Amino acid sequence: MRTSLAERLGIDAPIFAFSHCRDVVVEASKAGAIGVLGCVGFTPEELEVQLDWIDARIGDKPYGIDVVMPEKDPWAEEQDLNRLHEKLKSMIPPETIAYAKKILADNGVPEMPEGAQHEGDYLIRSTAATARRHVEIALKHPKVRLVANALGAPPADVTRLIKDNGRVLAGLCGEVSQGKKHADAGVDIIIAQGTEGGGHTGEIGSMVLWPEVVEAVAPIPVLAAGGVGSGAQIAAALMLGAQGVWTGSLWLTTIESDLTEHQRELLLAARSRDTTRSKSLTGKPCRMLKNEWTKAWEAPDAPKTLPLPLQDIVAAEATGRARAYPDKARAVTINPVGQIVGRLNELERTRDVVYRLIEEYYAATERFKPLMSWE
Numbered sequence: 001m002r003t004s005l006a007e008r009l010g011i012d013a014p015i016f017a018f019s020h021c022r023d024v025v026v027e028a029s030k031a032g033a034i035g036v037l038g039c040v041g042f043t044p045e046e047l048e049v050q051l052d053w054i055d056a057r058i059g060d061k062p063y064g065i066d067v068v069m070p071e072k073d074p075w076a077e078e079q080d081l082n083r084l085h086e087k088l089k090s091m092i093p094p095e096t097i098a099y100a101k102k103i104l105a106d107n108g109v110p111e112m113p114e115g116a117q118h119e120g121d122y123l124i125r126s127t128a129a130t131a132r133r134h135v136e137i138a139l140k141h142p143k144v145r146l147v148a149n150a151l152g153a154p155p156a157d158v159t160r161l162i163k164d165n166g167r168v169l170a171g172l173c174g175e176v177s178q179g180k181k182h183a184d185a186g187v188d189i190i191i192a193q194g195t196e197g198g199g200h201t202g203e204i205g206s207m208v209l210w211p212e213v214v215e216a217v218a219p220i221p222v223l224a225a226g227g228v229g230s231g232a233q234i235a236a237a238l239m240l241g242a243q244g245v246w247t248g249s250l251w252l253t254t255i256e257s258d259l260t261e262h263q264r265e266l267l268l269a270a271r272s273r274d275t276t277r278s279k280s281l282t283g284k285p286c287r288m289l290k291n292e293w294t295k296a297w298e299a300p301d302a303p304k305t306l307p308l309p310l311q312d313i314v315a316a317e318a319t320g321r322a323r324a325y326p327d328k329a330r331a332v333t334i335n336p337v338g339q340i341v342g343r344l345n346e347l348e349r350t351r352d353v354v355y356r357l358i359e360e361y362y363a364a365t366e367r368f369k370p371l372m373s374w375e
């Protein structure tokens with residue numbers, strides 16, 4: 001299992017564990033995989049605290065961070081994030097906001113409490129200017145060996161900065177053309193995510209996408225993402241030419257994950273068919289559990305979802321209220337997760353998930369051994 005990429009990063013198993021939860025990151029790296037912290041929910045100041053916390057607990061193990069940074073940012077000229085937020089808000093048709101509010105009211109979710117977090121706070125966290133600050137902060141932390149970008153190659157100067165600092169740069173793709181573009185822009189690892197995956201996802205299934213990308217970007221290493229939840233699937237990914245696997249959904253049902261009790265219950269009970277690709281969260285297709293929120297945006301009278309980042313502001317109405325009233329918002333809480341959710345049926349410790357994957361991987365390769373003989 002020690003692929004050349006695993007050697008390069010100094011990890012025992014090439015299992016990349018993406019999570020927004022720092023506890024999962026620490027536990028995954030300590031168990032011999034590599035934890036990757038999703039930064040999109042943090043202000044730069046919060047991220048600094050998170051990384052210091054991880055550094056203090058992870059020992060000499062490496063870890064990664066993941067940012068959401070477009071190669072070209074149409075709002076780059078606007079440095080004042082509050083002004084940017086006001087500008088973006090003024091571009092949202094009032095009927096779209098009214099529709100989001102109606103979905104929440106129809107499902108019995110109260111208005112935001114007085115003085116609660118403003119929806120602009122979330123937007124400010126997810127702008128390219130913030131992602132740039134995330135990278136700068138991460139580069140001050142030597143145990144951050146890997147910087148991944150959800151949107152592929154970052155702007156050229158950021159790519160250079162990451163590589164000049166000796167960190168490994170990874171970028172996600174959902175189709176071959178994107179993977180080739182990232183490779184040309186100097187990305188060190190291409191993460192090929194099949195449509196099964198949780199979060200933003202394309203249309204092509206993992207079984208087709210992984211080998212296509214492997215062949216198209218060789219010799220650049222590829223990580224297989226989308227639908228990986230067992231060691232046999234890791235064996236399959238390596239057979240298809242990947243150098244490791246990139247996983248997200250798997251860590252949501254760990255004991256360390258910071259979901260609410262209600263979200264955990266929903267995920268543990270969900271079947272693979274219970275997810276949908278919905279534009280209702282960010283304006284880009286994102287795989288999540290079907291519920292009253294996703295259904296309402298599919299209704300014949302629903303307004304069209306808006307492009308990123310405008311739909312983010314619309315959805316902040318739901319994410320904010322779900323945070324404030326987790327119980328009352330059960331039917332409309334947004335739960336990004338992949339189709340592998342059908343296998344996530346019990347809570348496990350993060351480290352036990354890593355050990356299980358490794359054991360299952362070896363069991364799968366044992367099953368395969370007799371098939372390798374021609375006699």
Ligand SMILES: Cc1cc2nc3c(=O)[nH]c(=O)nc-3n(C[C@H](O)[C@H](O)[C@H](O)COP(=O)(O)O)c2cc1C
Nearest residue numbers: 018038150197198199226227247248249336337338
């Ligand atoms: C709850 C959740 C949030 C995610 N957020 C991000 C993100 O902020 N950045 C990113 O690059 N990928 C994000 N992803 C996608 C993961 O990085 C990963 O590619 C995906 O989960 C792999 O497929 P799997 O869910 O089948 O393991 C997210 C996935 C989930 C489930």
